[in-house]
Amino acid sequence: MTTIAVSRPAMMMASDTQLNSPDMSERGGSKLRRYKNFIAGFSGEVSDISRMAEWLRKRDGRVRLSDASALLLYRDGKITSINEDLIEHEIHEDYYAIGSGRVAAIAAMDVMEMTGDVIDPRLAVRVAARRDPSTGEPIHFLRWRCRST
DSSP states (O other), X not given: OOEXXXXXXXXXXXXXXXXXXXXXXXXXXXXXXXXXXXXXXXXXXXXXXXXXXXXXXXXXXXXXXXXXXXXXXXTTSOEEEEOTTOOEEEEOSSEEEEETTHHHHHHHHXXXXXXXXXXXXXXXXXXXXXXXXXXXXXXXXXXXXXXOO
C-alpha cells in the first residue's frame, strides 16, 4: 500500500514512492498533488486514485471507488481525510497518517511531539519504510509556505 503523513505545525505532507501490485514492487512517482487550496496525498489502487484525484479537482458528481483514500492539508491548516465513499472527515490532531505504514508514522510523530522536536512527516514516512514492507523510499513532500503577519 503506502504511507502518507501530514503535520499541521510544519504545514507539510510527505509520502513514500513505492508502488505495489500482487506480482511486483517498484519505486514510482509521487503520491502527492497540489490543488489550489489544498495538498492531497493518496493511498489505494492506482486506478481508484486517478478517479479520486479527478473528483477532487472538480468536486462534482459521484465516482465509484473500491480502494482509495486521501489525506488533505488545506492552506489554512485544516486536515481532513476522504474515504472511498468520498466522505470527508476533519482531523483535529496536529498530525496524522494513512496507509499501511500509518501506525509506525503516527508513533514516530508522537515521539517527535513528546521530545519537543518539530513534527516532520518526512521522517515519519522514513520510519514507516523501515517497518512496513509496502512503504519505500525515496520520500516526496509538499508544503505550504507560512505567510508572515
